[in-house]
Amino acid sequence: MKRLSYQALKSLNDNSFRLKEAPERVLQFGEGNFLRGFVDYFIDILNETQSFNSKVVVVQPIANGLVSVLNEQEGLYTLYLRGFEDGEKVNRKRIISCISRGINPYEDFEAYLNNAKNPELRYIVSNTTEAGIVFEPKDQMDDAPPSSFPAKLTRLLYERFKVFGGEKGKGFVILSCELIDNNGIALKNCVDQYASKWNLGEDFTKWVTAENIFCSTLVDRIVTGYPREEAENLNAENHYEDKLINTAEVFASWVIEGPKTLADELPFEKAGLPVMIVDDHTPYKKRKVRILNGAHTSMVLAAYLAGKDIVRDCMEDDIILSFMKKTLFEEIIPTLTLPQEELLSFANAVIERFKNPYIDHELLAISLNSVSKWRARVLPSMKAYIEKFEQLPSCIVLSFAALMAFYTGTRIENGALIGDRKGKEYKIIDNLEVLEFFAKNSKALSRPEFVSAFASNEGFFGEDLTKYDGFVETVVNYLDSIDTKGMEAVLKGM
Ligand SMILES: NC(=O)c1ccc[n+]([C@@H]2O[C@H](COP(=O)([O-])OP(=O)(O)OC[C@H]3O[C@@H](n4cnc5c(N)ncnc54)[C@H](O)[C@@H]3O)[C@@H](O)[C@H]2O)c1
Numbered sequence: 001m002k003r004l005s006y007q008a009l010k011s012l013n014d015n016s017f018r019l020k021e022a023p024e025r026v027l028q029f030g031e032g033n034f035l036r037g038f039v040d041y042f043i044d045i046l047n048e049t050q051s052f053n054s055k056v057v058v059v060q061p062i063a064n065g066l067v068s069v070l071n072e073q074e075g076l077y078t079l080y081l082r083g084f085e086d087g088e089k090v091n092r093k094r095i096i097s098c099i100s101r102g103i104n105p106y107e108d109f110e111a112y113l114n115n116a117k118n119p120e121l122r123y124i125v126s127n128t129t130e131a132g133i134v135f136e137p138k139d140q141m142d143d144a145p146p147s148s149f150p151a152k153l154t155r156l157l158y159e160r161f162k163v164f165g166g167e168k169g170k171g172f173v174i175l176s177c178e179l180i181d182n183n184g185i186a187l188k189n190c191v192d193q194y195a196s197k198w199n200l201g202e203d204f205t206k207w208v209t210a211e212n213i214f215c216s217t218l219v220d221r222i223v224t225g226y227p228r229e230e231a232e233n234l235n236a237e238n239h240y241e242d243k244l245i246n247t248a249e250v251f252a253s254w255v256i257e258g259p260k261t262l263a264d265e266l267p268f269e270k271a272g273l274p275v276m277i278v279d280d281h282t283p284y285k286k287r288k289v290r291i292l293n294g295a296h297t298s299m300v301l302a303a304y305l306a307g308k309d310i311v312r313d314c315m316e317d318d319i320i321l322s323f324m325k326k327t328l329f330e331e332i333i334p335t336l337t338l339p340q341e342e343l344l345s346f347a348n349a350v351i352e353r354f355k356n357p358y359i360d361h362e363l364l365a366i367s368l369n370s371v372s373k374w375r376a377r378v379l380p381s382m383k384a385y386i387e388k389f390e391q392l393p394s395c396i397v398l399s400f401a402a403l404m405a406f407y408t409g410t411r412i413e414n415g416a417l418i419g420d421r422k423g424k425e426y427k428i429i430d431n432l433e434v435l436e437f438f439a440k441n442s443k444a445l446s447r448p449e450f451v452s453a454f455a456s457n458e459g460f461f462g463e464d465l466t467k468y469d470g471f472v473e474t475v476v477n478y479l480d481s482i483d484t485k486g487m488e489a490v491l492k493g494m
Pocket residue numbers: 029030031032033034035060061062064065127128129130131132149179219220221222223224
């Protein structure tokens with residue numbers, strides 16, 4: 001079978017939309033599933049419907065990655081969007097052709113920097129995970145490349161400044177998609193820190209601020225990536241081999257905080273795409289992180305221990321669905337200040353999205369780094385609930401106990417702590433400090449000591465959770481019940 005390429009599609013008489021040649025106007029940090037199922041999809045639609053006429057150059061942010069595979073396929077890949085739209089089942093295939101090439105800056109740093117000299121380049125997008133936007137003090141101006149994403153970006157901006165610093169309108173619109181608070185501001189702060197540390201001069205710093213727009217954005221789409229089980233059949237159906245097939249839900253939302261003028265140059269709205277340009281993205285972010293990500297993080301660890309493997313199966317289980325609904329409607333939503341109707345409608349839509357018959361969203365994939373996720377996505381709801389109702393939110397506290405039960409293990413192997421579900425081992429992935437805490441303490445301490453030691457670790461939670469009245473005792477009781485009755489029975493009792 002031929003590999004996916006422009007020639008292969010031609011010989012298959014595939015007449016779907018493709019744009020082979022166009023100016024490279026977008027530079028993208030990250031070649032992962034998410035950006036390919038979200039931003040690149042939007043750009044592809046703009047190219048087809050709005051004559052956006054832009055190609056995307058993809059930069060691999062870390063040494064290992066997929067740009068070589070992307071180049072083997074001339075930037076092409078197949079995206080399947082699956083779910084419901086206006087009540088109808090949808091399974092839509094699209095060959096995405098907006099990517100011109102991928103660059104690995106660890107192999108060809110010059111090719112990376114040369115992008116700065118391209119006068120047509122206007123947009124920079126990134127998704128380098130929650131770990132990507134960091135200031136790494138070891139990074140030097142003459143590293144080729146420096147290790148962190150913000151340091152790589154600063155190098156590129158400096159090259160741009162050297163070539164076009166005297167011209168108006170040659171800065172970039174920078175759209176950060178990382179799921180951290182105020183991602184655009186955080187990125188700009190790192191760039192400013194490098195500019196100062198590397199002595200790049202006041203003119204450069206002024207140019208960065210005056211000529212570049214750092215937008216904080218909120219992204220929302222469940223992108224499930226390469227469909228391992230189905231790939232062989234899909235390739236056979238398509239008559240070409242695609243090593244980068246991507247899958248995602250149909251729903252998408254991109255909220256971009258930036259000047260209204262952006263709407264003129266980025267015609268998302270005209271194309272009917274779910275992208276909003278707003279003055280303040282933070283209410284949307286809070287709603288999404290607390291409700292959607294909060295529902296994931298507060299449910300999946302308990303559900304996994306109760307024997308489930310994917311999100312949809314949880315939605316088909318009355319006990320788990322009731323637990324999630326109680327968490328959402330009685331403990332999370334009452335703590336949010338946005339209009340209730342809007343919150344309820346968002347939460348109901350999330351439940352429908354989790355039921356998506358086409359998407360197998362693995363609980364173990366969502367469980368990655370659950371300690372920092374619980375802190376960022378669930379703890380704020382617990383605190384707001386205690387403040388409002390002067391009592392503990394029972395489902396949220398159970399989710400904390402479920403996290404501890406899920407993380408119970410004593411052996412670390414190849415960077416993962418090994419857990420046990422009814423005699424079957426699973427991998428717990430988080431940062432080493434968290435894994436070592438559990439490996440050392442889960443069995444060595446008494447249960448109250450274990451819960452107190454975990455809950456009081458300010459490095460994990462930013463504060464001491466033992467200060468909340470009854471918190472430790474309730475978690476200990478839940479853990480006792482999980483041990484004696486099993487997770488399913490405890491969830492049923494809720
Ligand atoms: N998949 C989804 O449904 C979804 C939805 C919304 C947001 N997100 C977020 O998007 C991010 C990426 O998800 P994905 O599904 O594309 O994952 P992925 O594993 O396919 O891609 C990860 C990308 O991040 C880069 N990366 C990893 N560690 C990095 C580091 N330390 N510094 C710089 N770059 C780094 C990799 O090079 C790669 O390009 C995650 O943080 C996730 O929270 C994912």
